[in-house]
Amino acid sequence: MALLETQKLSINFGGLWAVKDVDFAIHSGQVVGLIGPNGSGKTTFLNIISGIYQATKGKAYVKGEDITGLKPFQIYQKGISRTYQSSRLCWDLSVADNLVIGLYTSQKSSLFDVLFRPRHCNEEIYAGVQEAMDLLCYFNPDLVDKRYVLTKNIPHIDRRRIEISRALVGSPSILLLDEPTAGLNEEETMTMMKDIQKIKEKIADICIIIIEHDMQVMKEVPERIVVFNAGEKIAEGTYHDVVNDLCVINAYLGGAER
Numbered sequence: 001m002a003l004l005e006t007q008k009l010s011i012n013f014g015g016l017w018a019v020k021d022v023d024f025a026i027h028s029g030q031v032v033g034l035i036g037p038n039g040s041g042k043t044t045f046l047n048i049i050s051g052i053y054q055a056t057k058g059k060a061y062v063k064g065e066d067i068t069g070l071k072p073f074q075i076y077q078k079g080i081s082r083t084y085q086s087s088r089l090c091w092d093l094s095v096a097d098n099l100v101i102g103l104y105t106s107q108k109s110s111l112f113d114v115l116f117r118p119r120h121c122n123e124e125i126y127a128g129v130q131e132a133m134d135l136l137c138y139f140n141p142d143l144v145d146k147r148y149v150l151t152k153n154i155p156h157i158d159r160r161r162i163e164i165s166r167a168l169v170g171s172p173s174i175l176l177l178d179e180p181t182a183g184l185n186e187e188e189t190m191t192m193m194k195d196i197q198k199i200k201e202k203i204a205d206i207c208i209i210i211i212e213h214d215m216q217v218m219k220e221v222p223e224r225i226v227v228f229n230a231g232e233k234i235a236e237g238t239y240h241d242v243v244n245d246l247c248v249i250n251a252y253l254g255g256a257e258r
């Protein structure tokens with residue numbers, strides 16, 4: 001059974017089908033890439049899966065359980081976690097503070113706990129930060145000494161790592177990465193590719209769905225690529241399959257070197 005599956009997943013914004021009839025499946029341990037022109041519906045697809053947008057029609061399932069229409073925090077509880085295309089970090093806060101504020105979705109303490117069992121809440125927060133810090137150091141051990149440095153003063157790639165580490169707290173089974181290499185230079189992009197490899201090594205069964213425009217990343221990282229155009233899935237297969245697909249060449253790759 002697929003870990004995550006969508007059937008005819010669609011959303012309409014005022015007459016525009018931003019995502020239309022998308023059938024998609026990913027199994028345990030797989031990494032799948034999403035590519036397509038700007039505005040083709042990739043981020044919107046992840047936004048529906050993660051509960052930010054409600055599907056107009058179609059269904060999404062996690063391990064066969066219908067998750068269509070659930071709220072983002074409920075979908076997080078089903079094991080889907082994500083990062084965003086634009087940074088969600090507070091640059092004027094330290095690395096450690098950004099880890100703390102990013103953990104609110106994974107905390108189980110209730111308002112009752114906050115009011116009457118503050119020690120229990122503090123322990124839970126501490127454990128979450130420790131888990132995120134361990135993940136962060138797994139990517140870059142130097143960051144342990146930089147935990148009180150303001151986020152604006154650390155390299156771009158380390159900021160991305162903070163967001164990925166926060167998303168990995170609580171061991172999600174599905175990680176959605178929206179353009180993790182956007183804004184990174186060539187060397188940092190290579191490092192990010194290795195980081196994604198490291199996630200796979202550390203969490204063997206994790207599924208990763210990654211939106212990316214950099215075709216070198218798409219060549220190296222996912223085992224399968226799904227191609228979007230105008231909200232629809234127009235192709236699916238290995239890197240070799242999709243870069244040689246005429247529909248994909250016409251819609252997206254054009255004369256780009258392959």
Ligand SMILES: Nc1ncnc2c1ncn2[C@@H]1O[C@H](COP(=O)(O)OP(=O)(O)OP(=O)(O)O)[C@@H](O)[C@H]1O
Nearest residue numbers: 013016018036037038039040041042043044045228
């Ligand atoms: N909340 C919204 N309201 C109206 N239209 C929207 C909304 N969100 C997305 N869209 C539209 O849906 C379409 C798909 O956008 P989306 O951001 O998913 O594309 P994308 O493939 O991720 O593009 P990019 O590669 O530039 O990030 C676009 O036409 C966009 O303007």
